[in-house]
Amino acid sequence: MMTGVMTExxxxxxxxxxxxxxxxxxxxxxxxxxxxxxDGLNFDVRSGEFVxxxxxxxxxxxxxxxxxxxxxxPTSGASYLDGIQIDGPPEKLALVFQEYTRSLMPWLTVEKxxxxxxxxxxxxxxxxxxxxxxxxxxxxxxxxxxxxxxxLSGGMQQRVAIARALAYQPEVLMMDEPFxxxxxxxxxxxEDLTLRVREQFGIxxxxxxxxxxxxxxxxxxxxxxxxxxxxxxEIIDVDVTSPRDQVKTxxxxxxxxxxxxxxxxxxxx
Amino acid sequence: xRTARRSESSNTGTARRSESSNTGTARRSESSxxxxxxxxxxxEFWLPVLIVVLWWVGSARADLVFYPPLAEILGRFQDLxxxxxxxxxxxxxxxxxxxxxxxxCLVGVGLGVVVAQVRIARHALEPLVHFLRSIPPVALVPIxxxxxxxxxxxxxxxxxxxxxxxxxxxxxxxxxAADPVLAEVTRVYRVSGRDRLFKVILPAAAPQILSGLQVxxxxxxxxxxxxxxxxxxxxxxxxxxxxxxxxxxxxxxxxMLLLGILGYLFNLLFTLAERxxxxxxxxxxxxxxxx
Numbered sequence: 420m421m422t423g424v425m426t427e428x429x430x431x432x433x434x435x436x437x438x439x440x441x442x443x444x445x446x447x448x449x450x451x452x453x454x455x456x457x458d459g460l461n462f463d464v465r466s467g468e469f470v471x472x473x474x475x476x477x478x479x480x481x482x483x484x485x486x487x488x489x490x491x492x493p494t495s496g497a498s499y500l501d502g503i504q505i506d507g508p509p510e511k512l513a514l515v516f517q518e519y520t521r522s523l524m525p526w527l528t529v530e531k532x533x534x535x536x537x538x539x540x541x542x543x544x545x546x547x548x549x550x551x552x553x554x555x556x557x558x559x560x561x562x563x564x565x566x567x568x569x570x571l572s573g574g575m576q577q578r579v580a581i582a583r584a585l586a587y588q589p590e591v592l593m594m595d596e597p598f599x600x601x602x603x604x605x606x607x608x609x610e611d612l613t614l615r616v617r618e619q620f621g622i623x624x625x626x627x628x629x630x631x632x633x634x635x636x637x638x639x640x641x642x643x644x645x646x647x648x649x650x651x652x653e654i655i656d657v658d659v660t661s662p663r664d665q666v667k668t669x670x671x672x673x674x675x676x677x678x679x680x681x682x683x684x685x686x687x688x
Numbered sequence: 689x690r691t692a693r694r695s696e697s698s699n700t701g702t703a704r705r706s707e708s709s710n711t712g713t714a715r716r717s718e719s720s721x722x723x724x725x726x727x728x729x730x731x732e733f734w735l736p737v738l739i740v741v742l743w744w745v746g747s748a749r750a751d752l753v754f755y756p757p758l759a760e761i762l763g764r765f766q767d768l769x770x771x772x773x774x775x776x777x778x779x780x781x782x783x784x785x786x787x788x789x790x791x792x793c794l795v796g797v798g799l800g801v802v803v804a805q806v807r808i809a810r811h812a813l814e815p816l817v818h819f820l821r822s823i824p825p826v827a828l829v830p831i832x833x834x835x836x837x838x839x840x841x842x843x844x845x846x847x848x849x850x851x852x853x854x855x856x857x858x859x860x861x862x863x864x865a866a867d868p869v870l871a872e873v874t875r876v877y878r879v880s881g882r883d884r885l886f887k888v889i890l891p892a893a894a895p896q897i898l899s900g901l902q903v904x905x906x907x908x909x910x911x912x913x914x915x916x917x918x919x920x921x922x923x924x925x926x927x928x929x930x931x932x933x934x935x936x937x938x939x940x941x942x943x944m945l946l947l948g949i950l951g952y953l954f955n956l957l958f959t960l961a962e963r964x965x966x967x968x969x970x971x972x973x974x975x976x977x978x979x
Contacts, residue, residue, distance in 0.1 A: 512876070516869060518869055522870075522872075522873050524870070524887065524891065525968050535877065535879055536878065538879075567971065587877060
């Protein structure tokens with residue numbers, strides 16, 4: 420443990436906390452033109468937890484996720500993964516991007532896309548293929564390894580992106596509006612797939628979305644952001660029974676109550 | 689993106705159904721592409737064939753000094769190039785060109801990739817590159833002769849130098865224009881070193897790089913011929929200009945014919961190679977069109 424970067428506040432409960440976000444601020448530009456996007460965020464994510472970050476469009480959700488993934492340095496404040504300050508993409512972290520058409524390599528087959536991140540991990544070729552096979556099976560795409568991404572539908576492409584993340588065997592999986600560009604039917608399928616995958620692989624998931632239903636349906640806790648500059652409005656425990664079900668859960672009065680609560684929080688000025 | 693979304697929404701069922709509809713269109717387009725290829729072959733070749741026939745007939749009886757009958761030209765073509773001067777002149781020409789071109793490809797792509805990564809290097813080098821590429825290559829022959837003499841080294845050097853800029857600039861542009869999301873993917877998934885170069889950076893820039901390589905190929909060919917016409921004692925260009933200067937008009941025509949055929953073949957080979965390398969790009973685009 421690197422106690423040097425641990426802060427006093429996070430020490431008492433460090434056993435359970437995987438991700439700690441402290442006073443995270445991000446400002447674009449300097450001087451008079453500076454625009455504050457993230458205005459001192461504080462929250463944490465426990466090990467094995469599914470946390471959804473929900474907020475209105477343009478609230479800086481993607482900026483937040485990029486800071487957490489180590490792709491963007493924060494202006495001040497910090498985030499810690501297992502007590503270690505994030506200053507670059509951590510090895511235990513995988514990210515599913517919003518734009519599946521842009522995040523997959525069109526010149527690589529599905530299988531090669533999935534194994535691309537594995538070749539630097541010092542594992543054998545056979546092991547890489549096995550992992551790709553397992554990951555593709557987990558997302559229901561076992562039969563297309565030699566196809567190219569652009570030969571698949573949008574939903575299938577995002578499955579490939581999820582398989583790529585799973586084969587990487589991360590401890591934390593971050594997802595940036597992963598289902599924003601697929602149709603409703605596929606969206607429900609992919610949401611349930613994500614819940615299944617989380618059960619199967621026991622990973623911690625942080626998912627960013629603007630869809631309130633999706634956030635409440637998926638999450639153990641929902642972090643509600645206000646409009647820009649983003650601050651944490653409230654963190655809501657989703658005490659709806661698991662496993663979740665698209666029909667039953669969404670008909671649950673508690674679910675309706677929670678989504679109204681999130682909606683009001685987002686709408687509040 | 690649009691096509692993907694549309695194909696998704698057009699099927700109400702599972703992902704698998706959309707997949708089978710994809711293979712269906714692939715099979716259908718295969719047979720129609722065969723027919724299309726035959727048709728485009730016919731469209732491409734009726735005019736050249738007609739011109740050759742007209743040339744043959746028109747030149748057969750004419751008694752013009754500068755325009756000998758095509759039959760005679762073909763006769764000299766066979767005498768000269770198959771294979772009397774093949775090893776002494778054709779091979780040296782091709783060797784100079786291929787060595788020069790290969791050098792320009794390696795340097796152009798290599799330097800382009802490196803310089804594109806470093807913003808300062810790009811800013812510092814770009815004006816120089818644009819100045820150097822604006823010098824007509826032929827203008828460099830005098831100094832090249834002084835420094836390197838009349839030998840093959842001079843020709844290879846001047847071919848490489850002239851051809852390198854088209855590839856260099858195309859590579860710079862291609863690497864720079866790559867989608868920033870790809871850079872984020874490589875960072876998050878720690879794709880580095882050789883994989884990053886060969887599986888991400890180069891393929892992403894490949895469409896631009898290949899069009900640069902094609903321009904370079906054409907330049908290399910032109911410079912090969914001109915350098916031989918200006919300063920040489922061997923080569924196709926040299927024999928062609930020598931024939932003109934000694935009033936061996938039929939030989940001159942035979943040389944021009946060979947140059948034309950070679951230029952065409954180079955381009956054809958390049959296009960075939962390009963199709964292989966960019967098969968994903970072509971597939972992606974035709975997918976976008978059929979939906």
